[in-house]
Amino acid sequence: MNIKIKFIIFNTALIVLITFGLGALFIVTVKGMLNKEMEKRGLDLGRALAEKSGFGFALRPESEILEAIQEIMQRDQILSARVSDARGKIIAHSDIREVGKMVPPQSASQLSYGKNKGSGSYIDVNLPIEGVEIRDDDFLIPDDPAGKKDQDETIVLGNAQVLMSLERVETFIRSLTATLAAIILGAALLVMAFVFHILKVFLSPLQALKKGVDMLGAGNLDHRVQISTKDEIADLARSFNQMAENLIHTTVSKGELQKSLDLLKRKEQDLRLFRGLIDRSNDGIFVVDPETSRMIDVNEKACANLGYTREELCRMKVTDISPNVSDELAWKAHAQEVKRKDYVVLEIIHKRKDGSTYPVEINVKFIRLEDKEFFLAVGRDLTDRRKMQAQVMQSEKMSAVGQLAAGVAHEINNPLGVIIGFAQGLVNRLKPGDSYEMPVKSIEREALRCKNLVQDLLTFSRTSVGDREPQDLTHILESAVTLVETRAKMGKVTIEKVLSKDIPKVLCNQNQIQQVIINLANNAFDAMPDGGKLKISAHLIEENPLSWVSLKITDSGAGISSEALPKIFEPFFTTKEVGKGTGLGLSLVYEIIKKHSGTVEVTSRPGETEFHIKLPARTGRELEEHVIQVRERRETSGWSPDRDLTKYGKGSLERKPEGHKGV
Ligand SMILES: Nc1ncnc2c1ncn2[C@@H]1O[C@H](COP(=O)(O)OP(=O)(O)OP(=O)(O)O)[C@@H](O)[C@H]1O
Ligand SMILES: [Mg+2]
Structure with missing residues (x-):
């Protein structure tokens, strides 16, 4: 149920209730007044009948009473009139059939309401007919105020009753009620129409605003609310339109957002891939600030070679790991040279975290990117290459020496064989105490030493x-x-x-x-x-x-x-x-x-x-x-x-x- 219907129902119900209440109060008041009037009339008529029916100490003759009853009956709204004696016997009645019947005698005035099946509601006025008891020889003056009452006692001679119809009053009240109900109904309808109109006037801008909010929620940022009134709602509409305008500048559509997200994801993937490749490079890579020699970024190989973590290296300077540029002055000279030549290749020493050093071939490139200057250095660990080079050198040396040794050994071997042969022949022919013993034995010994040497050379040269x-x-x-x-x-x-x-x-x-x-x-x-x-x-x-x-x-x-x-x-x-x-x-x-x-x-x-x-x-x-x-x-x-x-x-x-x- 929307606010409009709620408002209409509530207002109409309120107005109907109030008008019904007021109408009922009005009707009850009018009815009360009319009834009072009828009561007064009834009492007047009853009193008149009672007066005309008695004359001091006895009831009047029946004919006189009947006359009085007929006179009353001619009046408006009178249903019946009767007079009964002190015992309750009806002595005169507007309906002759009732004469002689007994009714309960009443000593006091009584007024009551009743309802007949045929004639509807009525007022029953029953008054005592009073008289004075007359003593012997006494002349009774019924209304003498001179105080004869002390001696004369008032007695009830009978009762006079008048029944007055309330039909006219009720008919009036009924028509009044109907009129009032019609007025209330009409008023309610009028109120409903009025409220409906008022609501229409007040709510339509609000509805336009609601529609605007819905459209905005659905993503239609171009929708604007048009309100022609000059009140707070119009202010609200203006604020709303301004908000929509601002949103256009600050909001991107879901599609655009998704596109940006996809693009970001792709870029992140590319970046991760690129980073992975750089990290898996066989050479250490360093991005260095030319001014301070601080390492801005390094790859995993650089960390592995130097024994530092990436975080540690990124807090360090090149001067901390390279004894070749161990101070600021040396770095400045080096940086200037790289900037001048744009690209340099050097063989330097790098110092690991544990203090040990290793040879590095470093390729440094000067790069200017987005107004910033960098050195991109690729460092190759030369330890293995140096070892290989040394081995190759050693092998080459060995093979050259081997060839030489083989040749020399071959050339020396034969003459040496002859020397040893003759020396041993001479040794065998030596006589004890021979003065040639020492030199000949020396020749043999040294020749044998040479033979061993030649043997070594041959072993060495043989593959x-x-x-x-x-x-x-x-x-x-x-x-x-x-x-x-x-x-x-x-x-x-x-x-x-x-x-x-x-x-x-x-x-x-x-x-x-x-x-x-x-x-x-x-x-x-x-x-x-x-x-x-x-x-x-x-x-x-x-x-x-x-x-x-x-x-x-x-x-x-x-x-x-x-x-x-x-x-x-x-x-x-x-x-x-x-x-x-x-x-x-x-x-x-x-x-x-x-x-x-x-x-x-x-x-x-x-x-x-x-x-x-x-x-x-x-x-x-x-x-x-x-x-x-x-x-x-x-x-x-x-x-x-x-x-x-x-x-x-x-x-x-x-x-x-x-x-x-x-x-
Ligand atoms: N255990 C060692 N302690 C100290 N120095 C050594 C030791 N072994 C080798 N050297 C050094 O290495 C050199 C080369 O040794 P190598 O055995 O090749 O030649 P050499 O001993 O000098 O002569 P050769 O072995 O041919 O008689 C030696 O001269 C010596 O200086
Ligand atoms: Mg040796």
């Missing part, structure tokens, strides 16, 4: 790894230790062996591995002229997917200087006196281990030098297969150790390219 068999490394170690034990004792060096029991067989050339251990042990003895400790340990290590036999030879000697460390594996590098060392020992070690598909690393500090050798551990099945293959080849086409090396050597070398830390 062959020799005959390889599955060997028990513990056994090789034990026999090598036996060979160096005498020297250890003489040099006051204690040898400690820590050999794990689970070491599998290793496919190797026993003599060569033994030579490796002897060379390393001899170097250790040389480094401990006043004695010390030599520790030899071996155990199995797993580096998925490969297993290695790890061999460590550690001494408590003076250590290797940082200048010498990168060169110790080079052929002919020695720090020993002429005649004491040739500088071939470690290069032989390196070559042999390399040809066994293994690696050798050295770490050294004063008081401790450790050579760590890793040889690939073969499973029992691999070794069996190898033995079968070798046997087959020998039986069919003859066996070449080089071909054998190809299978087991190269693959492993490629998997584990790094050589020794010392290089």
